[in-house]
């Protein structure tokens with residue numbers, strides 16, 4: 001089943017066309033890595049998909065439920081706020097700089113939205129949150145505040161916070177870019193584990209090795225377009241496009 | 254004249270000073286939040302005008318016109334740009350000179366409260382605004398992705414972080430307020446400073462003014478102590 005469908009997405013900031021005609025669909029259980037030079041529009045793509053930006057043109061749907069669709073003039077028209085809120089809980093986003101709530105304890109970071117947004121049963125949410133923390137190796141950190149944790153631990157809390165909403169898929173925007181190399185490893189380990197559990201994920205990353213070994217599909221973006229996509233071996237080891245080749249050479253050195 | 258009898262005579266003035274202080278805070282702290290919302294309001298009633306492009310400067314200016322923000326900006330600039338004493342005069346005399354309503358002397362107290370509250374709300378609003386604007390945009394984005402409504406985002410995520418950020422600046426204002434209460438003498442309201450001056454004149458002694466000074470100092474010492482505790486209390490994160 002197609003969890004995410006994006007068709008002919010267009011997005012400009014003023015006169016700058018940041019995304020030009022992006023089409024992308026993600027199957028249930030699929031792990032997709034997005035590579036590309038900085039400024040190529042990767043973050044903007046994730047932000048459009050997670051409703052942090054509004055699309056100028058194109059269609060966006062989760063599990064066949066439309067969030068926006070083109071009108072006769074090729075402009076995106078969004079569904080009602082209520083409908084958006086309903087679909088919102090199907091996906092989660094993990095940021096490069098975590099964006100944890102600093103005034104909430106780790107446990108409250110995980111449980112507040114499920115309890116007050118999704119209105120789920122408190123005991124159930126707490127039990128699930130403790131499970132998630134255990135899975136992230138943070139069971140003894142439930143009462144800590146984010147500022148008392150290392151960057152890697154904070155990012156694991158952020159991943160757990162996204163998972164606590166029981167989303168069908170997760171987006172990651174350079175989840176390891178703010179971390180030291182030794183902390184990067186612990187985040188990649190978590191992502192690999194999630195991939196093994198068949199969590200549907202779209203990951204923007206510069207970790208080429210990780211992308212090759214963990215993802216089912218690699219997308220290379222440049223200049224607001226998808227330049228090339230396919231199986232990781234094809235794209236990373238035998239890129240057909242010059243720009244992909246140049247980018248990979250630069251990053252692998 | 255001994256200190257004890259001075260203190261007794263100043264007693265009711267002290268109570269008045271305290272009540273101006275606490276009531277002004279009680280009104281101006283929340284009012285400041287309301288003013289802050291107005292100052293940050295992006296409501297543009299004529300926005301639709303510039304939809305069909307190629308509109309002139311005047312039209313696009315009108316389309317960007319934010320009436321609430323504009324009004325609040327004027328209000329804040331008047332409150333900050335003119336002396337508080339003058340504002341007290343205006344509040345006290347305006348009902349009579351502008352509207353012809355006769356005022357009795359109990360109105361002095363309300364005039365002091367209204368004047369102080371309006372003035373301090375303007376300052377608090379600007380402090381709140383800088384606090385809100387200093388919160389990283391990532392906090393809003395995380396809240397949005399987690400599905401919090403706008404109201405929830407403000408109440409649960411933004412407001413508590415704002416409070417922590419503004420405590421030092423609010424402390425400054427509160428300490429200024431303690432001293433500003435003495436301005437109520439301008440409209441002859443009987444707070445402690447007015448009383449002290451009267452006793453000093455009657456007894457030809459500097460002692461009453463000295464006692465008043467000590468009172469303000471101790472008052473502020475307590476305020477600073479309390480605010481420090483508040484700051485400590487909020488120290489549990491970052």
Ligand SMILES: Nc1ncnc2c1ncn2[C@@H]1O[C@H](COP(=O)(O)OP(=O)(O)O)[C@@H](O)[C@H]1O
Pocket residue numbers: 013016018036037038039040041042043044045
């Ligand atoms: N809010 C914004 N306003 C204006 N320009 C933006 C905004 N966000 C991103 N951009 C521009 O869009 C382009 C793509 O940015 P981004 O999606 O962050 O790229 P990437 O994540 O691939 O580095 C950049 O040129 C950036 O300057």
Ligand SMILES: [Mg+2]
Pocket residue numbers: 042043044173174
């Ligand atoms: Mg980016």
